[in-house]
Amino acid sequence: MKEISGHLSSVAVIGLGKIGFTLAAVFANKGFTVYGADVNEQVVNSVNDGKCHIKNEPGLEQLAQNAYKQRTLSATLNTPEAVKKSDVVIVIVPVLVDEQNNIDYQYIDPAVEEIAKGIKKGTLIIFETTLPTGDTRNRFGKKIEEISKLRMGEDFYLAYSPERVYSNRIIQDLGNYPKVVGGLDGKSLELASAFYEKALGCELIKVSSLETAEFSKVAECVYRDVNIALANELAKFADDKGVNMPEVIAASNSQPFSHLHFPGVGVGGHCIPIYPYFFINKGLNNGITSMAREVNDKMSDYAVLQIEKEIGSLENKNILILGLAFRENVKETTKSSTLLLIKHLREKQANIFLNDPLFNEDEIKSYGAVSLALNDKQLSDIDVLILQAFHEQYKDLDFNSFSNCKMVLDGRNVLNKEEIESLGMKYKGIGN
Ligand SMILES: NC(=O)c1ccc[n+]([C@@H]2O[C@H](COP(=O)([O-])OP(=O)(O)OC[C@H]3O[C@@H](n4cnc5c(N)ncnc54)[C@H](O)[C@@H]3O)[C@@H](O)[C@H]2O)c1
Numbered sequence: 001m002k003e004i005s006g007h008l009s010s011v012a013v014i015g016l017g018k019i020g021f022t023l024a025a026v027f028a029n030k031g032f033t034v035y036g037a038d039v040n041e042q043v044v045n046s047v048n049d050g051k052c053h054i055k056n057e058p059g060l061e062q063l064a065q066n067a068y069k070q071r072t073l074s075a076t077l078n079t080p081e082a083v084k085k086s087d088v089v090i091v092i093v094p095v096l097v098d099e100q101n102n103i104d105y106q107y108i109d110p111a112v113e114e115i116a117k118g119i120k121k122g123t124l125i126i127f128e129t130t131l132p133t134g135d136t137r138n139r140f141g142k143k144i145e146e147i148s149k150l151r152m153g154e155d156f157y158l159a160y161s162p163e164r165v166y167s168n169r170i171i172q173d174l175g176n177y178p179k180v181v182g183g184l185d186g187k188s189l190e191l192a193s194a195f196y197e198k199a200l201g202c203e204l205i206k207v208s209s210l211e212t213a214e215f216s217k218v219a220e221c222v223y224r225d226v227n228i229a230l231a232n233e234l235a236k237f238a239d240d241k242g243v244n245m246p247e248v249i250a251a252s253n254s255q256p257f258s259h260l261h262f263p264g265v266g267v268g269g270h271c272i273p274i275y276p277y278f279f280i281n282k283g284l285n286n287g288i289t290s291m292a293r294e295v296n297d298k299m300s301d302y303a304v305l306q307i308e309k310e311i312g313s314l315e316n317k318n319i320l321i322l323g324l325a326f327r328e329n330v331k332e333t334t335k336s337s338t339l340l341l342i343k344h345l346r347e348k349q350a351n352i353f354l355n356d357p358l359f360n361e362d363e364i365k366s367y368g369a370v371s372l373a374l375n376d377k378q379l380s381d382i383d384v385l386i387l388q389a390f391h392e393q394y395k396d397l398d399f400n401s402f403s404n405c406k407m408v409l410d411g412r413n414v415l416n417k418e419e420i421e422s423l424g425m426k427y428k429g430i431g432n
Pocket of ligand 1: 094
């Protein structure tokens with residue numbers, strides 16, 4: 001097989017979304033020639049025009065500009081072409097779940113087929129997309145062999161390295177988090193490690209197989225989901241007993257063996273509520289992981305019941321949800337708890353209003369709620385406020401504007417209870 005360790009100099013990044021584009025820009029500033037590939041023509045044109053289509057990522061715009069000036073980053077709709085020119089191929093096209101929580105390969109399968117058409121002897125392919133355990137080898141490695149007629153481990157190298165970064169601080173996390181790397185064999189691991197040493201320069205954790213690396217990311221997400229569910233369950237008990245859960249958590253976590261997470265109105269995003277299904281759907285249907293998913297998804301229902309308990313029927317009540325995004329300061333709605341809140345409030349025939357400074361009026365309307373700005377006169381008609389995502393802009397929220405509001409449901413336990421109660425409104429947190 002062609003030895004490429006000495007001159008890993010060109011990289012194809014397949015999928016130029018939030019993560020892929022950031023990776024491409026970082027690699028293009030570390031001495032690599034980067035060929036990005038995407039199916040979205042607007043994205044490809046934007047990259048070739050030297051623009052940065054991913055917003056709110058500190059440092060990214062500058063890296064993209066440098067890469068453009070140095071001509072080290074270009075993009076194409078033609079994945080095989082990008083792959084042909086590259087020593088290393090990074091795959092970062094999503095795998096999601098559908099409405100029934102079945103694993104959805106509709107984006108990555110065609111990407112892998114295109115990659116297979118472009119590889120040559122000696123190419124190193126690294127999957128970074130979060131995957132069900134075994135897929136790098138059994139689903140994608142085999143598909144590449146079938147199409148390219150090349151053999152993994154003999155003609156091309158194969159590795160897996162999970163992407164673990166957090167939106168809004170991707171570049172910082174890329175430098176700080178250890179990179180977990182697993183290879184098909186010793187040589188694949190050695191090459192992938194050499195690549196990341198040069199491309200990221202961070203600490204490496206070399207694990208013994210592709211599957212270990214794949215499962216380490218899913219296990220991380222399961223851990224967080226299950227522990228949030230535990231916090232939610234404890235919070236419900238605390239509510240029932242009139243105990244303050246945040247105070248309990250601070251007290252319990254004061255020794256080194258307790259790591260209680262924080263309760264809340266639900267878990268959203270494209271990681272924690274999705275990747276547990278890569279585990280549940282692969283042979284474990286009734287364990288603690290599926291229970292945790294259920295507990296977390298029912299927190300929005302629980303929140304609505306808490307409001308009903310306090311103010312009675314919600315029929316025709318004006319309820320304003322703060323935050324459409326799944327979490328603070330990101331413009332992303334995947335599995336946002338607000339979607340579940342809207343569903344439950346609609347069942348109760350409430351009038352649903354929604355504010356999110358990161359979305360425009362049309363975007364908000366498309367989720368079936370009335371958009372309400374924080375300087376609108378109608379704020380005085382609001383009966384109940386629900387805080388779902390604690391965006392920066394809500395830190396200075398003036399509760400005086402909500403002159404007829406009876407209750408504030410603080411879904412993230414972050415608001416000032418005393419201030420709210422001093423204005424004659426009932427304050428309720430989750431377990432608080
Ligand atoms: N976003 C995060 O915070 C995050 C964090 C950790 C890990 N990840 C991992 O990164 C993956 C990608 O996340 P993202 O946020 O960049 O997704 P994204 O939705 O922002 O981007 C995906 C990109 O893939 C492109 N694409 C779709 N089908 C394609 C194909 N066949 N060929 C080429 N390109 C194709 C899309 O056009 C899009 O530009 C996730 O699925 C997850 O595994 C994401």
